[in-house]
Amino acid sequence: MPQTPTADVVIVGGGLIGTSIGWRLAQAGLRVTVVAGDAEAAASRVAAGMLAPVTETTFTEEKLLRLTLASIGMFDDFATEVGTASGLPVGLRRTPTLSVASTADDAARLGMLADYLTRIGLESERLTSRECRRQEPLLAPTIRSGLLVGGDWSCDNRLLWAALREAAGRAGVRRVDGAVGRLELAGDRVVGVRLSDGSGIATDQVVVAAGAWAGQLDLPLHLPVRPVKGQILRLDPAGLPQPGLTVRAFSQGAEVYLVPRESGHEVVVGATVEDLGFDPRVTAGGVYELLRDARAVIPMTAEYTLAETSVGYRPGTPDNAPILGASGIDGVTLATGHYRNGVLLTPITASVVAAAVLDGALPDVAAGFTLARFEERER
Ligand SMILES: Cc1cc2nc3c(=O)[nH]c(=O)nc-3n(C[C@H](O)[C@H](O)[C@H](O)COP(=O)(O)OP(=O)(O)OC[C@H]3O[C@@H](n4cnc5c(N)ncnc54)[C@H](O)[C@@H]3O)c2cc1C
Incomplete structure (x- = not known):
C-alpha cells in the first residue's frame, strides 16, 4: 500500500503569499509542502508590482495603510534576502x-x-x-x-515570485502541482488535506493561501473573499x-x-x-x-x-484588507484577501503568518486583520 506523505505544514496555494510563508516556515525548520494550484491564473503573475502604500491609499483605509507602510519598511531587506537565498534577481526599483x-x-x-x-x-x-x-x-x-x-517603489513581481520559489526550494519546501479538494478534519481539528486527484497529505497544520479562490474551498466556515x-x-x-x-x-x-x-x-x-x-x-x-x-x-x-x-x-474582501491568522478550525491559519496590495504585503504577511503557525499567536501589527472582524460585524 502506498504511504500517505506527511508534512508539518501544508500550504494551500503557491502564489507570492503561500510561497513566502512556506519559505519562512522551512527556514524555521518545519517540513513544508506547498500545493501550488494553477501558476498561470495566479494574481502574483499578472500583477503590476507597485509597492505603493501612499499613492494606493484611500480615505477609508487608514488601518490597512498602517500594515502596508510596515510592509514597505521591510521590503528592502526582504528583497535582498530573497535575492541572496535564490541567487536570482528580484527586480526591486527604489524610484519614486x-x-x-x-x-x-x-x-x-x-x-x-x-x-x-x-x-x-x-x-x-x-x-x-x-x-x-x-x-x-x-x-x-x-x-x-x-x-x-519617494517611498512608493515597484518590483517585478514575476522575478520576485520566481526567486521566492527558488529560495523556498533551496530551504527544503516541497512544491506539488495540483489543487486541494478539501481539508480532512477530525472533530474541529485538521488532520490532513485531500487533493483533487484523490491523493492525501497528513498534517496537523494548514495555511490557506489560495488567493481569490479561498472563498471556494470546501471549509466549514465562511471566507468573505471574492x-x-x-x-x-x-x-x-x-x-x-x-x-x-x-x-x-x-x-x-x-x-x-x-x-x-x-x-x-x-x-x-x-x-x-x-x-x-x-x-x-x-x-x-x-x-x-x-x-x-x-x-x-x-x-x-x-x-x-x-x-x-x-x-x-x-x-x-469587504474592507479591502487581508484576512490573516486563526480560522476557528484548530490547525488552520488564513493568509488571503490581499486584494490590490498582495505584492506589497508579501514580506509582512510571510513574517506574521509564519509567527502565527510557529507560536500560535498573530503578532500585534496584524491583530486587526483576523477573520473575527467580519464575524463580529455579522452578529
Ligand atoms: C491586475 C492586477 C494588478 C495588481 N497589481 C498589484 C500591484 O501593483 N501591487 C500589489 O501589491 N498587488 C497588486 N495586485 C494584487 C496582487 O496580485 C494579489 O493581492 C496577490 O498576488 C495575491 O497573492 P496570493 O498568493 O494570495 O494569490 P495568487 O497569486 O492568486 O495565488 C493563489 C494561488 O492559489 C492557487 N489555488 C487556488 N485554489 C487552490 C486549491 N484549492 N489548492 C491549491 N492551490 C489553489 C491558485 O491557482 C493560485 O495559483 C494586482 C492584482 C491584479 C489582478
Missing part, C-alpha cells in the same frame, strides 16, 4: 512614484489626496505641470499637476525611451498606471477593476481604455509593442 492629473477635475481629485496625505502625516511633494515633466520628460504637456512620492477581475497590459518599448518613474494618473476621470521595468523591455499598464467573478475574457473595451488612457498620459506608449494582455483576480 509620480501621480499626475489631466483635467481640472482630475487635479482637484489629486489635490484632495494630497491634503489627506498631509493631514495624516505622510510625505509627498506637490508639483506643477512643468515640474512633473522635469521629473518625467515623456509626460504629455497637458498634464496639469502632480504629486511625487475575485475582482483586472485586465492589464504589458507593452514593450522595443528600444524607444521608456518612463523612468512609475506614473499613476487621474485622466479624464479614469485611473491608469504605467510601471516600467529595469530591463527596458516592459512597461505594465493597468488595470481595470471589474466585479464580474471569474471571467477570463480580455475585452476590446478593456484594452481600448487602458491604451487610450496610457497614451493620454505618455503619448510615446502608442509606439510601443503590445506584448501581452492578461486577466487576473484580486482576492477582494
Whole structure:
C-alpha cells in the first residue's frame, strides 16, 4: 500500500503569499509542502508590482495603510534576502512614484489626496505641470499637476515570485502541482488535506493561501473573499525611451498606471477593476481604455509593442484588507484577501503568518486583520 506523505505544514496555494510563508516556515525548520494550484491564473503573475502604500491609499483605509507602510519598511531587506537565498534577481526599483492629473477635475481629485496625505502625516511633494515633466520628460504637456512620492517603489513581481520559489526550494519546501479538494478534519481539528486527484497529505497544520479562490474551498466556515477581475497590459518599448518613474494618473476621470521595468523591455499598464467573478475574457473595451488612457498620459506608449494582455483576480474582501491568522478550525491559519496590495504585503504577511503557525499567536501589527472582524460585524 502506498504511504500517505506527511508534512508539518501544508500550504494551500503557491502564489507570492503561500510561497513566502512556506519559505519562512522551512527556514524555521518545519517540513513544508506547498500545493501550488494553477501558476498561470495566479494574481502574483499578472500583477503590476507597485509597492505603493501612499499613492494606493484611500480615505477609508487608514488601518490597512498602517500594515502596508510596515510592509514597505521591510521590503528592502526582504528583497535582498530573497535575492541572496535564490541567487536570482528580484527586480526591486527604489524610484519614486509620480501621480499626475489631466483635467481640472482630475487635479482637484489629486489635490484632495494630497491634503489627506498631509493631514495624516505622510510625505509627498506637490508639483506643477512643468515640474512633473522635469521629473518625467515623456509626460504629455497637458498634464496639469502632480504629486511625487519617494517611498512608493515597484518590483517585478514575476522575478520576485520566481526567486521566492527558488529560495523556498533551496530551504527544503516541497512544491506539488495540483489543487486541494478539501481539508480532512477530525472533530474541529485538521488532520490532513485531500487533493483533487484523490491523493492525501497528513498534517496537523494548514495555511490557506489560495488567493481569490479561498472563498471556494470546501471549509466549514465562511471566507468573505471574492475575485475582482483586472485586465492589464504589458507593452514593450522595443528600444524607444521608456518612463523612468512609475506614473499613476487621474485622466479624464479614469485611473491608469504605467510601471516600467529595469530591463527596458516592459512597461505594465493597468488595470481595470471589474466585479464580474471569474471571467477570463480580455475585452476590446478593456484594452481600448487602458491604451487610450496610457497614451493620454505618455503619448510615446502608442509606439510601443503590445506584448501581452492578461486577466487576473484580486482576492477582494469587504474592507479591502487581508484576512490573516486563526480560522476557528484548530490547525488552520488564513493568509488571503490581499486584494490590490498582495505584492506589497508579501514580506509582512510571510513574517506574521509564519509567527502565527510557529507560536500560535498573530503578532500585534496584524491583530486587526483576523477573520473575527467580519464575524463580529455579522452578529
Ligand atoms: C491586475 C492586477 C494588478 C495588481 N497589481 C498589484 C500591484 O501593483 N501591487 C500589489 O501589491 N498587488 C497588486 N495586485 C494584487 C496582487 O496580485 C494579489 O493581492 C496577490 O498576488 C495575491 O497573492 P496570493 O498568493 O494570495 O494569490 P495568487 O497569486 O492568486 O495565488 C493563489 C494561488 O492559489 C492557487 N489555488 C487556488 N485554489 C487552490 C486549491 N484549492 N489548492 C491549491 N492551490 C489553489 C491558485 O491557482 C493560485 O495559483 C494586482 C492584482 C491584479 C489582478
